[in-house]
Amino acid sequence: MTGLAVDDAAWASAWRRRSPADKLLLCGGLVGCALALPAWPGSVLVGLTAVVLALGPARVPARTFGRAVRWPLAFIAVGALTSVVTVGTGGLGWAPDAAARAGSLAGHALAGSAAVLLLATTTPMSDLLPALRGLRVPAAVVEVAAVTYRLLFVLLASLRTIREAQTARMGYSTPARGWRSSGALAAAVLTRSWDRARRMQEGLAGRGMESGLRVLPEVLPSSPAFLTASATGLAAIVAAGLAA
Amino acid sequence: MHIAEGFLPVTHAVGWTLAAAPFVVHGARQVVTEVRERPENTLLLGAAGAFTFVLSAVKLPSFTGSSSHPTGTGAGAVLFRPPVMALLGTIVLLFQALLLAHGGLTTLGANAFAMAVVGPWAGYGAYRLVRRLGGGLLPGVFAAMAVADLATYVTTAGQLALALPDAETGVPGALVKFLSVFALTQVPLAVGEGLLGVLLFRALTVNARPELERLGLLAAAPEPTR
Numbered sequence: 001m002t003g004l005a006v007d008d009a010a011w012a013s014a015w016r017r018r019s020p021a022d023k024l025l026l027c028g029g030l031v032g033c034a035l036a037l038p039a040w041p042g043s044v045l046v047g048l049t050a051v052v053l054a055l056g057p058a059r060v061p062a063r064t065f066g067r068a069v070r071w072p073l074a075f076i077a078v079g080a081l082t083s084v085v086t087v088g089t090g091g092l093g094w095a096p097d098a099a100a101r102a103g104s105l106a107g108h109a110l111a112g113s114a115a116v117l118l119l120a121t122t123t124p125m126s127d128l129l130p131a132l133r134g135l136r137v138p139a140a141v142v143e144v145a146a147v148t149y150r151l152l153f154v155l156l157a158s159l160r161t162i163r164e165a166q167t168a169r170m171g172y173s174t175p176a177r178g179w180r181s182s183g184a185l186a187a188a189v190l191t192r193s194w195d196r197a198r199r200m201q202e203g204l205a206g207r208g209m210e211s212g213l214r215v216l217p218e219v220l221p222s223s224p225a226f227l228t229a230s231a232t233g234l235a236a237i238v239a240a241g242l243a244a
Numbered sequence: 245m246h247i248a249e250g251f252l253p254v255t256h257a258v259g260w261t262l263a264a265a266p267f268v269v270h271g272a273r274q275v276v277t278e279v280r281e282r283p284e285n286t287l288l289l290g291a292a293g294a295f296t297f298v299l300s301a302v303k304l305p306s307f308t309g310s311s312s313h314p315t316g317t318g319a320g321a322v323l324f325r326p327p328v329m330a331l332l333g334t335i336v337l338l339f340q341a342l343l344l345a346h347g348g349l350t351t352l353g354a355n356a357f358a359m360a361v362v363g364p365w366a367g368y369g370a371y372r373l374v375r376r377l378g379g380g381l382l383p384g385v386f387a388a389m390a391v392a393d394l395a396t397y398v399t400t401a402g403q404l405a406l407a408l409p410d411a412e413t414g415v416p417g418a419l420v421k422f423l424s425v426f427a428l429t430q431v432p433l434a435v436g437e438g439l440l441g442v443l444l445f446r447a448l449t450v451n452a453r454p455e456l457e458r459l460g461l462l463a464a465a466p467e468p469t470r
Contacts, residue, residue, distance in 0.1 A: 004343050031350060034250050035257070043250075068345040072248040079251060082425045083408040087417040095411040105251070105408070112250025116349055120342045128342070140279040140286070141272050145335045147290025148297065152339070155298040183443020186319075190295050190444070191452045197291035201284045 004156070005064045006120050014059040015122040019222040020131055023123050026230040030115035033237050039107035042241030047107075049237065050114035060121040068121070072113040080106045125149045130217045151193065158192050159185065245400055245426055246340065246355045249348025256407045261353025264334070267361045271331030289324075293332045296320050297339055314437040318392030319444065321364035322371050322385055323459060333360025358399035367392025381461060385445045390438035397430035398423065 010016065015023065027050075034046045054060040083105060084098035095101060126149065132142050162185050166172065171181035252260070279286050299316035316336075320329045334356040340346040347355045371388035379387075401422035410417035448456055456462045 006343050006345065031249070035254050035350060071345050072348075075245070075248045076251065078425060079248070079404060079408075079422075082421050083404075083418070085421060086410055086412045087421055088412040109248050109250040112348060112350065113248055113345065116249045116341065117345055120345065125339065125342060138272060138276050140276045141331065141335075143279070143286055144275060144289045144293065144331075145338075147287055148293030148332075148335055149339065151290055151294035152297045155294050159298055179439060180443060183440055184447050186299055186440060186444040187447030187451060189298055190448065191455075193291040193295045193298075194288070194452070194455060197287035201287045205284070 004153075006068050006117075007124060009060050009064045009121040010124045012059075013122040014057060016124070017220060018122070018226060019220045020123050020127040022222050022226050022230070023119055024128075024131065025227065026234075027115050027119035029230065029234040030118070030237075031112050033234065033241065034108055034111035034115055037238065037241035039104040039111075042237065043104075043107035043111035045237045045240055046111035047114045049233065050111070050118040054114075054118045054121055058118070058122045065117065065121060068117055069110075069113065072109065076106050076109045076113070080109075127218070127220070147197075151196065154196060155189055155193055159189050162188050245397060245430060246337070246347030246359070247351040247400060247403065249341070249351055251348070252351055252354055252403070252407050254350075256403070257350045257353060260351075260357050260403065264330075264353045264357040264361055267327070267330040268334050268356060271327045271329070271334075274327050275331055289328070289332070292320065292324050292328075293335050296329075296332055297336045300336075300340070314389070314433070314440055315359055315363065315393055315396055317359055317363040317396065318367035318371075318389030318437065319385070319441055321368040321392060322388050322461065326361075326364040326368045329364040330356075330360050333364065336360075354403050355400075358403065359396045362399045363392040363396035366395035381449070381456075382442045382445055385441040386438040389441035390434045393430065393434035393437045397426055397434070401426055 030046050030050055034043055037043065037046070051065070054065055055062050080102040084095045084102045086093050086095050126146070129142055129146050129149065132145070133139065163181075166181045166185065170177065172178040275289060278289070296316045296319075299314055299319065317329055317333055320332060324332065334352070337347055337352055337355050337359060341348055341352060367388040370391035371384045374384040374387045375381075402419060404422045405415050405418035408418055409415045410421065413420075445456075449462065453462060457464050
């Protein structure tokens with residue numbers, strides 16, 4: 001357990017051993033369809049496909065998927081509602097095509113979010129980062145991102161431990177104490193991150209690794225059957241979306 | 245407040261990505277140079293990125309009774325400078341999209357422009373202005389964190405207004421709408437983030453003064469006279 005439910009789901013997913021490139025192709029295709037096809041039926045098909053694939057073959061826990069979707073859902077609901085309220089000389093009112101406009105906007109966004117979440121809940125970040133090298137992102141940048149990914153779990157654990165200790169000492173019993181504790185918490189996490197980085201560097205330098213953290217990437221072979229099924233499914237969604 | 249996946253039309257998503265790209269590439273070049281000259285700083289930069297991500301997990305007691313989360317880019321801009329934050333902020337946004345489902349991949353460019361470019365630069369500008377006017381570190385940090393948060397929110401509202409203009413009053417009307425709706429949470433959050441920054445840096449001046457001196461935020465303490 002890392003403390004991030006989406007990351008935990010990615011490591012436990014039945015698609016964990018599938019090639020990241022295969023999953024990127026499928027999820028990228030679904031995101032593209034969600035953006036480009038009309039909301040009805042394109043976005044609905046994309047959303048349903050992403051949810052069915054995640055909860056079915058990829059075996060992502062429904063609770064994790066549902067909880068993760070809550071955040072974008074709140075933004076989408078507020079944003080879509082705001083976009084169809086008109087501000088005119090007569091005050092507030094509804095846009096003439098309010099329901100269709102809100103539905104279309106929410107449909108595109110929910111379908112796109114579900115497709116990204118399918119990728120996120122089936123592919124750990126450490127599998128995706130090497131793919132950035134293929135996009136010609138400099139090695140130093142990918143390495144900084146990899147260190148960020150590895151350190152954030154250490155810092156999140158520190159954050160939870162310190163907050164637990166502060167809470168046990170009545171650190172959040174009043175708003176004033178809560179503010180003081182939050183500031184001390186942020187400072188403690190920052191100084192720990194510096195200290196942890198310095199000690200890791202000293203440890204690596206002591207082992208003669210002074211030019212970067214070289215690791216052997218895990219090779220996850222591509223599956224022709226998965227690619228064929230993905231291409232067929234995406235083609236069917238495009239055909240159905242354009243035919244309506 | 246990150247724009248969710250699929251919320252922006254394709255042309256806007258591409259446009260904001262192109263707008264953010266020069267700043268992120270500039271930040272990446274600085275990081276590449278830094279890592280080439282001092283490989284040991286890879287870990288420090290990674291730690292800075294992780295801290296920015298984790299800072300967004302610190303709950304702030306909210307004026308409305310609920311809790312909210314800081315963006316952390318103002319503190320990052322003061323500590324590590326805006327060009328580096330353009331890259332680190334983008335990495336953090338990518339992680340937030342894929343680990344927390346906040347934001348998205350096609351909206352990464354728009355979110356990066358608001359949170360990793362405009363926010364840090366506006367916050368750092370406010371910090372430099374306060375210091376130049378004779379303000380101390382803590383007032384400067386308050387200004388940096390509050391302004392970075394407000395600038396991010398205003399930019400995001402502008403991006404949404406451009407993408408979703410009001411049916412009657414166009415982009416200006418939509419801007420008023422989005423600014424008003426998100427002001428309910430973002431204005432108190434900006435003040436809260438400023439306060440958190442003051443408390444954070446006050447604790448750092450006590451516990452991590454050498455690091456702040458090394459980063460040039462505090463003048464080196466004079467050697468004690470015998």
